[in-house]
Amino acid sequence: xxxxxxxxxxxxxxxxxxxxxxxxxxxxxxxxxxxxxxxxxxxxxxxxxxxxxxxxxxxxxxxxxxxxxxxxxxxxxxxxxxxxxxxxxxxxxxxxxxxxxxxxxxxxxxxxxxxxxxxxxxxxxxxxxxxxxxxxxxxxxxxxxxxxxxxxxxxxxxxxxxxxxxxxxxxxxxxxxxx
Amino acid sequence: xxxxxxxxxxxxxxxxxxxxxxxxxxxxxxxxxxxxxxxxxxxxxxxxxxxxxxxxxxxxxxxxxxxxxxxxxxxxxxxxxxxxxxxxxxxxxxxxxxxxxxxxxxxxxxxxxxxxxxxxxxxxxxxxxxxxxxxxxxxxxxxxxxxxxxxxxxxxxxxxxxxxxxxxxxxxxxxxxxxxxxxxxxxxxxxxxxxxxxxxxxxxxxxxxxxxxxxxxxxxxxxxxxxxxxxxxxxxxxxxxxxxxxxxxxxxxxxxxxxxxxx
Numbered sequence: 001x002x003x004x005x006x007x008x009x010x011x012x013x014x015x016x017x018x019x020x021x022x023x024x025x026x027x028x029x030x031x032x033x034x035x036x037x038x039x040x041x042x043x044x045x046x047x048x049x050x051x052x053x054x055x056x057x058x059x060x061x062x063x064x065x066x067x068x069x070x071x072x073x074x075x076x077x078x079x080x081x082x083x084x085x086x087x088x089x090x091x092x093x094x095x096x097x098x099x100x101x102x103x104x105x106x107x108x109x110x111x112x113x114x115x116x117x118x119x120x121x122x123x124x125x126x127x128x129x130x131x132x133x134x135x136x137x138x139x140x141x142x143x144x145x146x147x148x149x150x151x152x153x154x155x156x157x158x159x160x161x162x163x164x165x166x167x168x169x170x171x172x173x174x175x176x177x178x179x
Numbered sequence: 180x181x182x183x184x185x186x187x188x189x190x191x192x193x194x195x196x197x198x199x200x201x202x203x204x205x206x207x208x209x210x211x212x213x214x215x216x217x218x219x220x221x222x223x224x225x226x227x228x229x230x231x232x233x234x235x236x237x238x239x240x241x242x243x244x245x246x247x248x249x250x251x252x253x254x255x256x257x258x259x260x261x262x263x264x265x266x267x268x269x270x271x272x273x274x275x276x277x278x279x280x281x282x283x284x285x286x287x288x289x290x291x292x293x294x295x296x297x298x299x300x301x302x303x304x305x306x307x308x309x310x311x312x313x314x315x316x317x318x319x320x321x322x323x324x325x326x327x328x329x330x331x332x333x334x335x336x337x338x339x340x341x342x343x344x345x346x347x348x349x350x351x352x353x354x355x356x357x358x359x360x361x362x363x364x365x366x367x368x369x370x371x372x373x374x375x376x377x378x379x380x381x382x383x384x385x386x387x388x389x390x391x392x393x394x395x396x397x398x399x400x401x402x403x404x405x406x407x408x409x410x411x412x413x414x415x416x417x418x419x420x421x422x423x424x425x426x427x428x429x430x431x432x433x434x435x436x437x438x439x440x441x442x
Contacts, residue, residue: 044417045413045414045417048358048413048416048417048420049354049413049416051420052354052355052357052358052416053354055357055361056350056351056354056357059347059350059360061364061365061368062440064361064364065365065427065436065440065441066440066441066442068361068420068423068424068427069424069427069428069441070441071420071424072420072421072423072424072425072427072428073424075421075424
């Protein structure tokens with residue numbers, strides 16, 4: 001059983017009680033002692049960028065310490081993997097992009113407004129992360145393969161697409177309950 | 180120190196001491212004379228200089244002073260003029276610039292050492308080079324001279340305080356600068372609570388991070404001085420947060436950071 005952790009999940013853990021998904025992220029973190037959690041470099045980078053913004057906006061030393069400590073704790077518990085088959089990753093990105101374009105306009109518009117984005121499609125990094133998860137699923141050959149995220153792009157738009165590749169997307173709390 | 184957070188460039192504590200010295204005199208002639216003045220200041224006037232002075236041909240000397248005055252000169256805080264002489268080497272003439280004086284007005288952690296700077300220049304500032312070298316040879320024969328642990332920690336803390344002010348300002352413009360601010364303030368707070376070696380903390384790690392921040396602060400100061408846009412590497416930001424986590428863990432184990440703060 002493998003859980004691919006998306007950045008929003010780790011950020012929910014770092015932000016503490018302020019975040020709606022904090023409780024779920026904590027439960028998932030606890031469960032990861034017995035299960036395999038994985039991330040990729042792009043996820044780690046996303047976390048850092050987001051945490052830079054958080055720490056930069058508060059400049060509270062105590063809060064900064066707690067964020068960095070929790071980031072380290074979570075990253076200690078997960079493995080950072082690299083994609084071996086880059087070609088497959090690129091192919092998968094195209095497939096996901098195509099599948100996204102076929103999604104109903106209203107659904108995409110709804111998520112766009114929710115995320116306060118200007119474009120209908122998810123950010124490129126999110127599409128890449130989705131593609132990486134599907135490639136890793138095949139490379140590791142383990143099943144079931146979960147993707148934990150609190151991001152609407154994953155949990156609403158891409159959930160069906162990724163399910164076609166046997167990657168099950170859900171909120172961290174729900175995944176933790178299933179582990 | 181002045182609390183207005185407007186530090187455009189980073190100057191380490193050793194550099195600020197050099198600026199202070201130069202502000203008490205018109206100019207200092209010669210690199211050897213400058214080294215000797217700094218050394219006597221360190222030994223006889225208790226200036227908290229974080230250099231390791233070792234025995235050279237001209238008495239106790241250090242290479243780091245050269246890097247410092249070259250760096251200050253690159254920032255245009257001091258002027259280093261090379262005057263040709265009838266000997267092989269040029270004579271170096273050091274003067275403080277208006278920008279340097281302005282910097283000192285805003286940020287001078289050594290304001291309470293005014294008397295020491297004044298009397299050091301009075302005593303040794305205008306002596307002949309040979310007299311200074313001879314005195315150094317006669318009175319200071321040990322192979323190494325450096326700060327003791329407590330003074331060293333104090334000096335490192337001053338550096339980190341200055342660095343955190345510098346990065347705090349930079350962090351308002353560039354988000355990627357935030358990890359530098361974070362690490363410098365963390366080091367500063369750990370160093371200020373650190374009392375003795377019985378605290379179970381890795382001094383080598385602190386030293387390594389201190390050097391890294393000082394080096395990067397200098398690098399970015401020069402970039403900003405030339406009105407260029409600094410570039411930050413995301414993997415380096417990751418590295419800084421990773422190191423910050425290591426430091427936090429050690430701080431908690433050593434009892435320097437309250438664990439409850441982190442949960």
